[in-house]
Amino acid sequence: MKIKMVRKIIFLAGLVILATALCMAEVWKAPDQEKAREKAKKIVPFIKEYKDDCKINRKICLMDAGISIKDVKDVYFLLDSPIIKKREDHYEPVRFAHKRHAALIQDCSMCHHYRPKDENALETTRCSACHQDSFNPDHPERIGIKAAYHQQCVKCHTAEAKGPVDCKGCHLQKVPDHKDLVKLPDNADPFQVTAECLRCHDTQGEDMLKTAHWLWKGPSPYTTGHRKDIMHGKGTTALNNY
Numbered sequence: 001m002k003i004k005m006v007r008k009i010i011f012l013a014g015l016v017i018l019a020t021a022l023c024m025a026e027v028w029k030a031p032d033q034e035k036a037r038e039k040a041k042k043i044v045p046f047i048k049e050y051k052d053d054c055k056i057n058r059k060i061c062l063m064d065a066g067i068s069i070k071d072v073k074d075v076y077f078l079l080d081s082p083i084i085k086k087r088e089d090h091y092e093p094v095r096f097a098h099k100r101h102a103a104l105i106q107d108c109s110m111c112h113h114y115r116p117k118d119e120n121a122l123e124t125t126r127c128s129a130c131h132q133d134s135f136n137p138d139h140p141e142r143i144g145i146k147a148a149y150h151q152q153c154v155k156c157h158t159a160e161a162k163g164p165v166d167c168k169g170c171h172l173q174k175v176p177d178h179k180d181l182v183k184l185p186d187n188a189d190p191f192q193v194t195a196e197c198l199r200c201h202d203t204q205g206e207d208m209l210k211t212a213h214w215l216w217k218g219p220s221p222y223t224t225g226h227r228k229d230i231m232h233g234k235g236t237t238a239l240n241n242y
C-alpha cells in the first residue's frame with residue numbers, strides 16, 4: 001500500500017510541476033529570450049568573398065581595429081538556424097552565452113576567424129553569413145553551418161577541458177505540449193493519472209521499477225555505518241519512521 005502511495009505522490013508532483021511550467025510559459029516571456037529568438041530566425045545574406053590577408057594575425061588585426069568586449073551587443077544567442085531546421089529538427093534551440101564566452105576567452109578571433117572582404121562590413125559577422133548549406137559547389141572549402149558550430153564549439157571544449165562535449169550538454173530534447181497529449185476525465189483519481197502517463201511513458205515506468213524509489217532498497221554510500229551495504233533501505237534493513 002505504501003509503495004502505491006509513493007508512486008501516486010511522485011506522479012502527482014510531476015503533474016503539478018508540468019502544469020506550473022506550462023502556465024508560466026504563457027504568462028511571462030523573458031525579453032532577452034524573445035530578442036534572441038527573433039534574431040535566430042533571420043537568414044543573413046551569403047558572403048561570397050572574405051578577407052584572408054590577415055588570417056594568421058587575425059587577433060592583432062582585430063586589436064588594431066579597436067574591437068573588444070564593448071562591441072559585444074548580444075549577451076546571449078539562441079542558435080536555431082532555419083537553414084539547419086529545414087533539414088533536421090530534433091532539438092530545442094542551443095543556448096550560447098556569447099558575452100560570457102567573449103569575456104572568458106578574451107580573443108574574438110578564436111571564433112570570428114574571418115571577416116568579409118567588404119570594408120564596410122562588420123568585423124565580427126555571424127557565422128551563418130559564410131557558412132550556410134553544406135556541400136556548396138561554389139565554395140566547397142566551406143563547411144555547412146551545423147558542422148561549423150559542432151567543430152568550433154566541441155573542439156575548444158575538448159582542448160580546454162571546459163564546457164560541454166556531450167550532446168545533452170548543449171541540446172535540450174523537444175518536449176511536446178502536454179495540454180493536448182494528456183486526456184483525463186474531470187476529477188481523475190491518481191491511478192487514472194498514472195495510467196494515462198504510462199500510455200506513452202511505458203519504458204520510463206519500467207525503469208522506475210528498478211530504482212530505489214520503487215524498491216526501497218539499494219546501495220547507501222552516504223549513510224554512516226552502512227557505507228558498504230548494497231541492499232539497505234526501508235524495503236530491507238531500515239525502519240519505516242513515518
Ligand code: HEC
Pocket residue numbers: 079080081084085088089090091092093094146149150153154157164165166167168169170171
Ligand atoms: C558544444 C555544443 C554542442 C554539442 C556538445 C553538440 N552539439 Fe549539436 N548542435 C550545436 C549547435 C550550436 C547546433 C546548431 C543549432 C541550430 O542553429 O539550429 C547543433 C545542431 C545539431 C543538430 C541539428 C539541429 C536539430 O535540432 O536537429 C543535430 C541533429 C545535432 N546538433 C546533434 C548533435 C549530437 C548527436 C551531438 C552529440 C554527439 C551534438 N549535437 C553535440 C551544438 C552542440
Ligand code: HEC
Pocket residue numbers: 039040067068069070071072073074077078079098101102105106107108109110111112122124125126127128
Ligand atoms: C566562443 C565563440 C565566440 C567568441 C569568443 C566571440 N564570439 Fe561573437 N559570435 C559568436 C557566434 C557563434 C555568433 C553568431 C550567432 C548567430 O549567428 O546567431 C557571434 C556573433 C557576434 C556578433 C553579432 C553579429 C551580427 O551580425 O549580428 C557580434 C557583434 C560579435 N559576435 C562580436 C564579438 C566580439 C567583439 C567578440 C570579442 C570581444 C566576440 N564576438 C567573441 C561566437 C563568439
Ligand code: HEC
Pocket residue numbers: 047049050051111112113114115116125126127128129130131141142143147148149151152
Ligand atoms: C567571412 C566569412 C566567414 C565567417 C564570418 C566565418 N567563417 Fe568559418 N570559414 C570560412 C572559410 C572561407 C572557411 C574555409 C577555409 C579555411 O578553413 O581556412 C571556414 C572554415 C571554418 C571551419 C573549419 C576549419 C577551421 O578553421 O577549423 C570551422 C570549424 C568554421 N569555419 C567555423 C566558423 C564559426 C563557428 C563561425 C562563427 C563564429 C565562422 N566560421 C565564421 C569563412 C568564414
Ligand code: HEC
Pocket residue numbers: 094095096097100101104105110111149152153154156157160162163164169170
Ligand atoms: C575558444 C573556446 C570555446 C569555444 C569556441 C566555445 N566555447 Fe563554450 N565554453 C568554453 C569555456 C572555456 C567554457 C567554460 C566556461 C565556464 O567555466 O563556465 C564553456 C562553456 C560552455 C557552456 C556551459 C556554460 C554555459 O555558458 O552555459 C555551454 C553551454 C557552451 N560553452 C556552449 C558553446 C557553444 C554552443 C559554442 C559554439 C557556438 C561554444 N560553446 C564555443 C570555451 C569555448
Ligand code: HEC
Pocket residue numbers: 011014015018173174175176178181182183193196197198199200201
Ligand atoms: C500521448 C503521449 C503522452 C502522454 C499521455 C504523456 N506524455 Fe510526457 N512526453 C511525451 C513525449 C512524446 C515526450 C518527449 C520526450 C520523449 O519522447 O520521452 C514527453 C516528455 C515528457 C517529459 C520530459 C522528459 C524529458 O526527458 O525532458 C516529462 C517530465 C513528461 N513527459 C511527463 C509526463 C507526465 C507526468 C504525464 C502524465 C500526466 C505524461 N508525460 C503523459 C508523450 C506523452
